[in-house]
Amino acid sequence: MEKIVPATAIMRLLMAAGAMVLLFANPVADAEDSGFATPEKLGEALFFDSNLSANRTLSCTWCHAPSRAFIDQLQPDEGQAVPLDPDGKPIGVRNSPSAMYTGFTPEFGRAADGNWVGGLFMDGRAATLEEQAGGPLLNPQEMAMPSKAAVVERLKENHDYVTAFDKLYGKGTLDKPDSGFSALTKALAAYERTPTFAPFDSRYDRLLRDEVTFSEQEEQGRSLFFSGQLTNCNQCHMLRKNPGEAVETFTNYSYHNIGVPMNRLLLASDGSSSPPDIGLQANKQTNGEAALKGKFKTPTLRNVAVTAPYMHNGVFKGLRTAILFHNKYNSREPERQINPETGKIWGPPEVEGTLSRKELASRPALAEHEIDALVAFLKTLTDRRYGSLLK
Numbered sequence: 118m119e120k121i122v123p124a125t126a127i128m129r130l131l132m133a134a135g136a137m138v139l140l141f142a143n144p145v146a147d148a149e150d151s152g153f154a155t156p157e158k159l160g161e162a163l164f165f166d167s168n169l170s171a172n173r174t175l176s177c178t179w180c181h182a183p184s185r186a187f188i189d190q191l192q193p194d195e196g197q198a199v200p201l202d203p204d205g206k207p208i209g210v211r212n213s214p215s216a217m218y219t220g221f222t223p224e225f226g227r228a229a230d231g232n233w234v235g236g237l238f239m240d241g242r243a244a245t246l247e248e249q250a251g252g253p254l255l256n257p258q259e260m261a262m263p264s265k266a267a268v269v270e271r272l273k274e275n276h277d278y279v280t281a282f283d284k285l286y287g288k289g290t291l292d293k294p295d296s297g298f299s300a301l302t303k304a305l306a307a308y309e310r311t312p313t314f315a316p317f318d319s320r321y322d323r324l325l326r327d328e329v330t331f332s333e334q335e336e337q338g339r340s341l342f343f344s345g346q347l348t349n350c351n352q353c354h355m356l357r358k359n360p361g362e363a364v365e366t367f368t369n370y371s372y373h374n375i376g377v378p379m380n381r382l383l384l385a386s387d388g389s390s391s392p393p394d395i396g397l398q399a400n401k402q403t404n405g406e407a408a409l410k411g412k413f414k415t416p417t418l419r420n421v422a423v424t425a426p427y428m429h430n431g432v433f434k435g436l437r438t439a440i441l442f443h444n445k446y447n448s449r450e451p452e453r454q455i456n457p458e459t460g461k462i463w464g465p466p467e468v469e470g471t472l473s474r475k476e477l478a479s480r481p482a483l484a485e486h487e488i489d490a491l492v493a494f495l496k497t498l499t500d501r502r503y504g505s506l507l508k
Contacts, residue, residue, distance in 0.1 A: 153281035160308030170260035187216035198431030212431035220310035250305035269297035338494025367418035378464025380432040411468025423506040448482035
């Protein structure tokens with residue numbers, strides 16, 4: 118049965134952010150603290166624990182590093198587009214999204230308009246944050262644990278974990294693989310719902326609290342972003358109804374095919390390419406609907422300026438390039454049909470036929486100074502502790 122996700126449920130989740138009182142000054146769990154008095158603290162320890170990978174070398178931080186706004190250590194300028202394993206080999210064909218602000222993602226299901234919304238991963242295949250938290254542990258290309266039972270056995274090697282799971286989730290929780298693994302995912306999700314992942318302290322947030330002022334260029338970018346006549350940004354990258362409301366995640370968790378081209382960096386060594394990434398269509402809950410082919414979840418724009426590369430396949434190195442890509446749909450100028458990173462015409466969509474044309478091509482083309490202004494505004498969405506990463 119399809120699950121309906123009412124807008125009010127999303128709103129309640131957002132409102133709950135204002136009630137958060139858990140403060141984590143240091144995202145790294147103190148190895149000497151064996152108390153793990155709360156699910157959040159236990160989840161914090163688990164998030165940084167490399168013993169939960171098959172070769173005991175990878176933790177969740179391999180793809181979600183706290184120092185990089187919880188993305189991996191990709192270097193787009195060096196030609197990296199997707200995460201690499203310890204041997205330097207690509208992990209899959211998708212860019213690793215930031216884990217920040219994921220605690221506000223609604224459960225995967227149908228919205229009131231009948232379209233799919235929410236869920237974790239770019240195709241929503243994990244309905245909830247708890248479900249997503251367990252995915253990488255069992256993924257053979259990531260932490261590669263062979264089974265839930267194997268994960269729980271690793272947990273039982275740590276006496277402090279056993280004590281904590283008994284205390285927080287019931288005596289004997291780790292005695293059975295299913296209950297132990299379920300409790301682990303709940304603890305990880307609890308940690309990912311703390312203010313460590315959602316501080317809401319960017320310059321934009323501080324502007325709303327009258328703590329800072331914007332430059333003329335940043336203010337122009339803000340006006341463009343929220344304009345219903347000049348851009349389409351807010352159709353997909355705005356959840357709350359009115360610009361300026363607090364606790365905005367800058368995504369409505371909808372799914373679209375925006376015509377992202379194939380990333381040739383992901384070609385096999387013999388020059389062959391993988392089949393097109395069909396995105397949402399691959400989600401088992403959607404029953405393979407043809408109209409969903411090539412659609413991906415709209416990402417949050419928080420910390421977007423420091424979380425390159427961009428798009429599901431990491432095809433664009435720079436934020437400005439990503440904006441220019443969107444702008445090409447509204448411009449007839451020949452120069453706007455050129456990808457500045459390659460000097461060539463934008464590549465064709467990886468998946469044809471399901472483009473969100475209404476959202477992509479229904480506004481005036483942006484001038485150069487307007488594109489610069491949008492970049493300036495998007496930089497203001499960078500949380501305070503990542504300000505030093507801005508270029």
